[in-house]
Amino acid sequence: MTGNGFGEIFRVTTFGESHGPAIGCIVEGVPAQIPLDVSEIQTALDRRRPGQSDFTTQRKESDKVQILSGVFNGRTTGTPIGLLILNEDHHSADYAQIADKFRPGHADLPYFLKYGNRDYRGGGRASARETAMRVAAGVLAQKVLNRFIKTPFDITAGLIQVGKEKIETWDNAEINKNPLFCPDPLAVPRFEKVIRNARENKDSVGAVIEIRACGFPAGLGEPVYDRLDADLAKALMSINAVKGVEIGDGFDVTGLTGTQNADEFFADPTAPNGIGFKSNHAGGILGGLSTGQPIIARIAVKPTPSVASELQTVTAEKENTTVCTVGRHDPCVGIRAVPVAEAMTACVLADHLLRLRAQYA
């Protein structure tokens, strides 16, 4: 219960701080007999890894993952899968100057108020480094989905807004062709300009990510509290720096009337259940259950609070001072949050698929 795990049947529990000896996780609920090679997890981690373009932090994290249990002779055994990444790139000295100051927009202050101490080296447990384990778990979630869904399915996240710039088109195939995970090639230079501009101003910039999960069966989700949308909202809001979650039309739904927002049905022998939808304002979820339509979610990611500009703050002794973060930080944390959002969505869907199977397989 104590906050370091999520999921019920497909369950992930993580540990580790950004500048401690290691981060790791235990993944439960993966069925036995699924082929698994460590390289599959490594590939996903490499996608999230920093230092791959000049739009993300230049911190070097090798993120080399080891599988410590749950796999024997190349297949899962049904027992918990232990994953470990040793931390390597400790520029803890970078943080010495902030050891006694609370960085605005960071977890520093509430951690200090709650726990009475804090690991000031790079955010400790609150660091986005923890999200590496989410990406690793996402690979196993995809394995679970693959094991049981026999028709094509796909979970894809993309960066759809940076600052006030937005995409105009969405093409899955474009997402891995640019370092921003942007589905619209024409938006890439506009996004890049906003990010470069922010960094030149010793500042940072916010972003919006959209997640599209297609090909999933109807009935995922458990009314009335573990609704699929509710569990997605929790999983996505638990990602560092996320301040908003929308399903389908989200906040825009306010501007629609009931008739405009209705996703009308029609008989369609080619559709999964013989029923077609004229639109998808609902984002594939009604009454907390998936409908079989694409599941659509969006998250707002705040600008990195670590900026090279001077900000007003106080010390632990309550004296006014200023702080200026000179470490190596992402000017737009929204970029590296894309694979994390994808992974969290996969974890939620895998968990609910197993939950559905318990009674309705």
Place this chain on the structure above:
Amino acid sequence: MTGNGFGEIFRVTTFGESHGPAIGCIVEGVPAQIPLDVSEIQTALDRRRPGQSDFTTQRKESDKVQILSGVFNGRTTGTPIGLLILNEDHHSADYAQIADKFRPGHADLPYFLKYGNRDYRGGGRASARETAMRVAAGVLAQKVLNRFIKTPFDITAGLIQVGKEKIETWDNAEINKNPLFCPDPLAVPRFEKVIRNARENKDSVGAVIEIRACGFPAGLGEPVYDRLDADLAKALMSINAVKGVEIGDGFDVTGLTGTQNADEFFADPTAPNGIGFKSNHAGGILGGLSTGQPIIARIAVKPTPSVASELQTVTAEKENTTVCTVGRHDPCVGIRAVPVAEAMTACVLADHLLRLRAQYA
């Protein structure tokens, strides 16, 4: 685990369909020795009850609640509190005509696809009637908060947008003076006009609700998955018709830079921990923990899917037809969702206060 409860220590489990014999809930985690009278719960239920203005459904629900356990001689005993409301106003006949049709925007279709049958009378389990138990539970959550927080605190929700009309001011004292729970008296006639207009057009309209929780201690929330914002997101997204949740600046954060979004600190001997904040873009939550600032959340509520206009749909036999809901429905479900949002916020805060106490009381 099966979806009908929420909370860990302060835990609510509900049952009941809109047109079955009764709805009810079990509330666990309320400490012993707290004075409790059934009238306190009744008062809160009456506030959510339909039929109180011409802006909500004219369905008569007496919503008379009984306490079945957990209270002895006017005080809680520490054992689970059982609450029951018998259903009375069964116009099930209204629903006969839709028994074989799936209403667009409703849970009808995914329930049918998942469970193979459905209680077509008014939504069954998916009906907003279930939210009466959330409001009842919210009263007990407030009791828990009162028991342990010795300084003034307050949880208030208000309707801040209907269709495209928005409030311009927020005054807690205004909220209970109008049937819309609107904190801006000047916005009330504008909101009323939009709602009346929608109903005249046999249509409905969406809304935005803001929740403000003030006076709460720092440190509520459990990193990294049971963050306070993550648990609020789940709790609020689990309310019927909600399609989006924001904390603090929410999606607007995208348009801010890191320096603009920073809530800078300054020494303030009058502030709870001696530390003042220059702004509250974060909505009172950093790193998943409350900071001591007001906790601010907003939710988007979709227009009622039940409209008196004709919509395209199919029957269970996959034949094209139309459906037109002639029952008594809210033209703006956002109104009655206000006390529900307040209650869900209280439940999340009560649960996290108890969780905090386990280790840090």
Place this chain on the structure above:
Amino acid sequence: MTGNGFGEIFRVTTFGESHGPAIGCIVEGVPAQIPLDVSEIQTALDRRRPGQSDFTTQRKESDKVQILSGVFNGRTTGTPIGLLILNEDHHSADYAQIADKFRPGHADLPYFLKYGNRDYRGGGRASARETAMRVAAGVLAQKVLNRFIKTPFDITAGLIQVGKEKIETWDNAEINKNPLFCPDPLAVPRFEKVIRNARENKDSVGAVIEIRACGFPAGLGEPVYDRLDADLAKALMSINAVKGVEIGDGFDVTGLTGTQNADEFFADPTAPNGIGFKSNHAGGILGGLSTGQPIIARIAVKPTPSVASELQTVTAEKENTTVCTVGRHDPCVGIRAVPVAEAMTACVLADHLLRLRAQYA
């Protein structure tokens, strides 16, 4: 988490005190489309009901159960099933004389120390009356098992020891032919004599119950903490007055060597998995998983602490006094615990069957 529920997917949450307005429960996890009539639950409750022979309390509990939700047109809907029994036979006056005294062997004292107050009327929440809901839930557990296990299976509990008297034979068919749920007709008069003797001495007597669950598939249980035997131990130990739980040979295993205790295998084409066992010392569970053999458990039930003899005690004001319980009590609570043990076993097996199905259906 707060202690009033058990099970993960098949989950039961109960409320209610012996002398409050009602007791009830919410049962989650029952799949949709299972035929269910309230009379099926009533029949099981009648079996546990007191006042049916002169070996149990003469308290009249009509125990008339109502289904409040989760069933529509005679079939389960997949939503939570709410059950309610109104309390009727309130001889609270019987308890007035003990309102200020702690009865030895009862929950009175620790409830008072923990909660600061107590419902002294008949045990309140600690009363065995709560077990009526367990028996009701057990019926639904049997429905779940029936839904998914296509070969014959059976869960039967019997009274195998009263005081120092033990059975010598076990015949399932005998159990419902005598008021003691005893599987050995020759032991019945011996058991009756011990019980009558205890009552005449204003005393009570302990008992042992054995539970046999036959026909269950291999693989039930989740290593290493939610082992089938561990979950059975918890479920059975949670029954009022139980002080010990054994699986298979239990404590007698201490007197065996490893070779004696080994349940050797042999090829047996007629056995479920083609493998026969030469013995069943293990009680059908190895490594926390069911093996396909009969699952055997035994529980020790203490003598009723409510006796008509005078016992030394203290008042809430810490003054020495005596207490003598003149209410209507079972001289051997072990008798009525038999259907409860059966029900709890059914609940554990149903939950683990659903858990197994999630990954291995």
Place this chain on the structure above:
Amino acid sequence: MTGNGFGEIFRVTTFGESHGPAIGCIVEGVPAQIPLDVSEIQTALDRRRPGQSDFTTQRKESDKVQILSGVFNGRTTGTPIGLLILNEDHHSADYAQIADKFRPGHADLPYFLKYGNRDYRGGGRASARETAMRVAAGVLAQKVLNRFIKTPFDITAGLIQVGKEKIETWDNAEINKNPLFCPDPLAVPRFEKVIRNARENKDSVGAVIEIRACGFPAGLGEPVYDRLDADLAKALMSINAVKGVEIGDGFDVTGLTGTQNADEFFADPTAPNGIGFKSNHAGGILGGLSTGQPIIARIAVKPTPSVASELQTVTAEKENTTVCTVGRHDPCVGIRAVPVAEAMTACVLADHLLRLRAQYA
């Protein structure tokens, strides 16, 4: 939910197989600011470690534990504590001959039937090697208890029966003076003789362990399902080879009458709550709550199923054969289960102390 963790607030989740790369665990719920040095955990592990006398397996397990997270500058931080032990002594070859055979009394068969494959190297996940993490977690549980209980308390387990030989006296101080963890020095040579005899006969022998927890407050436990005795029963039954759990007089309670079994009260100003007990048949637990008296539990540990004698079995292809385990095995697994039982008891008590604090600190 998937079985690899236990506890609610003080929660332990483990991973790892006996012959995989490592075993480890994540411990959640430890409050911040508690001094912790890795040597404290190592000392406890050394006590459980095999190869320390000729009564346990001669397998060399260095069991060198590392703390990977949750501790900074010698104090806990409130974040999850990750612990790791690399596996070193891989005599996997010993197991080659049994790779295709199911060992009677082992988890081999049900694991194979459930998961379709098995890690035959020494038991894999079902190996008692996993209990090293329980012992490590027990140290942290003791830290939690120490943090909040300000008066002396003590949790001690001892070996009280081997085969049919029993202790006659209990002296805490003797337990660590002999390799059998036996509290009666006069019983030690008798126990040793039984164990030596078993080994000489290529056999093994069962045992009984008693656990005594003194100095704990009243009120631990959550009625009616998470009773303290129920949670102890689950925790203890989840230890490898345990087949029975008793509280207080346990199965012997059957031979007592209600008046004999009553633990009468008397006014005692020197007792914790001013109330003395004339006896402790209840083992310190009434109604599922601790009473303040010593908490007493006993467990039956079966003889090691791995014996050097030839046993009848079948291969995975269902052919009759024999198996004879020539590896290095404990002739009496009950010995090394003593520190494990102590650790599990500490974990349950720490969890319930935190649970109590949530509402009643």
